[in-house]
Amino acid sequence: MSNVPNDLKYTKGHSWVKADGDLATVGISDFAQDTLGSILLFELTGEGSTVTQGQPLGTVESDKATSDVISPVSGEIIEINENVTSAPEKANDDPYGEGWLVKVRMSDPDELSNLMSADEFEKFISA
Amino acid sequence: MAIDEAVATLHGRGVSPPTIRFYGWNPACLSIGYFQPIEREVEIEVCRAEGIDVVRRPTGGRAVLHDDELTYSLIAMEQEPRIAGGVTESYRKISAGILAGLTRLSVVADMAPGRGGQHDHLHSAACFDSASSYEVTVGGKKLVGSAQVRRGGVVLQHGSLLLSFDSNKLLSLLKLTVSDRSNLKDELDKKVTSMASIAGWRQEFSDVAEALRCGFEQALAILLAVGPLTNEEEDLANKLLADKYTRSEWNFRR
Numbered sequence: 001m002s003n004v005p006n007d008l009k010y011t012k013g014h015s016w017v018k019a020d021g022d023l024a025t026v027g028i029s030d031f032a033q034d035t036l037g038s039i040l041l042f043e044l045t046g047e048g049s050t051v052t053q054g055q056p057l058g059t060v061e062s063d064k065a066t067s068d069v070i071s072p073v074s075g076e077i078i079e080i081n082e083n084v085t086s087a088p089e090k091a092n093d094d095p096y097g098e099g100w101l102v103k104v105r106m107s108d109p110d111e112l113s114n115l116m117s118a119d120e121f122e123k124f125i126s127a
Numbered sequence: 128m129a130i131d132e133a134v135a136t137l138h139g140r141g142v143s144p145p146t147i148r149f150y151g152w153n154p155a156c157l158s159i160g161y162f163q164p165i166e167r168e169v170e171i172e173v174c175r176a177e178g179i180d181v182v183r184r185p186t187g188g189r190a191v192l193h194d195d196e197l198t199y200s201l202i203a204m205e206q207e208p209r210i211a212g213g214v215t216e217s218y219r220k221i222s223a224g225i226l227a228g229l230t231r232l233s234v235v236a237d238m239a240p241g242r243g244g245q246h247d248h249l250h251s252a253a254c255f256d257s258a259s260s261y262e263v264t265v266g267g268k269k270l271v272g273s274a275q276v277r278r279g280g281v282v283l284q285h286g287s288l289l290l291s292f293d294s295n296k297l298l299s300l301l302k303l304t305v306s307d308r309s310n311l312k313d314e315l316d317k318k319v320t321s322m323a324s325i326a327g328w329r330q331e332f333s334d335v336a337e338a339l340r341c342g343f344e345q346a347l348a349i350l351l352a353v354g355p356l357t358n359e360e361e362d363l364a365n366k367l368l369a370d371k372y373t374r375s376e377w378n379f380r381r
Contacts, residue, residue, distance in 0.1 A: 031213075035213035035214045035215055035216075036214055037214070037215070040162065040187070041162045043162070056278075059161075061160070061161060061162045061187040062187070062214075063187075063188075064187075064214050064215070064218065064274075064275060065186070065187060065214045065274070065275035065276065065277060066160075066161050066162075066185070066186050066187040066274075066275070066276040066277070067214075067276070067277040067278075068277065068278055068279070
């Protein structure tokens with residue numbers, strides 16, 4: 001059973017977002033890290049770059065696949081989690097906590113309504 | 128590589144159908160994974176001297192020497208039911224096609240058991256040193272090494288089925304200390320096999336391709352229509368070749 005915290009929102013690309021005002025923290029879901037296998041590397045768009053909801057904000061490589069990381073929100077990347085780029089396995093071990101990837105200052109918090117709730121995401125991954 | 132990416136891109140745009148390709152390599156080529164650091168791990172000068180091309184794949188993984196092998200690639204949408212279900216499930220479904228093909232050649236193959244919750248971070252520069260979940264093995268040894276990339280909703284999985292294998296040749300192209308080279312050779316000899324090793328004689332590319340084609344049709348319940356690249360696919364592939372895969376900005380990006 002995959003972990004799907006209730007207080008987060010999700011994309012079809014298996015990323016999650018936690019919003020606090022206009023500040024969004026973004027990572028990949030438990031389902032994603034499980035299906036990817038051992039994560040070896042993240043290549044993420046740099047601080048100061050603009051991201052768009054539904055578009056990639058970087059790439060993740062595991063021992064099985066290379067995959068886009070889809071941004072759940074639009075805005076500016078204000079912080080990258082150095083802990084996870086230097087130790088990518090944190091995204092396997094703690095995808096919703098220490099394994100967070102980037103913080104984004106959202107240009108349009110209303111976009112969050114486009115995303116899936118925890119319940120909707122759970123249905124999506126069990127389909 | 129360029130053709131694989133071109134077909135994947137065009138499939139994502141709804142222009143090309145889901146596609147399976149079988150191809151060989153001439154001259155031999157060392158391909159490295161998307162994230163693999165090239166200068167640190169590859170003896171580039173040795174490759175040049177041997178006339179061996181070096182290219183970076185869009186897929187992950189480690190170094191593969193494409194020499195006497197059949198490379199397959201499969202391109203489909205993530206939600207295509209025949210391969211849907213995430214990375215592990217798609218590997219399993221595609222491996223089932225390969226297994227069915229190998230059965231037609233009287234080769235009894237298995238899928239390597241899943242790793243479950245175990246995450247081990249392997250460090251060898253050579254791809255065939257490790258068997259991931261559902262990889263195709265014969266007698267416990269890896270026969271097919273595969274890698275997958277997912278971009279824009281499209282899955283591209285490609286892999287090498289070894290027709291014959293020369294561990295010394297591969298090792299001479301990788302940057303290794305003497306003891307690492309010796310250890311890696313032992314590992315490869317223990318863990319890797321080829322069609323020639325299994326059958327005792329070298330199978331022809333065309334026979335293996337035909338068997339795999341039937342295997343995929345059977346296991347994935349599809350009918351494959353054989354055809355050349357479309358003009359769009361060729362044009363895009365040539366563009367990618369010129370703009371990306373022959374460029375040092377891509378191959379030497381890491």
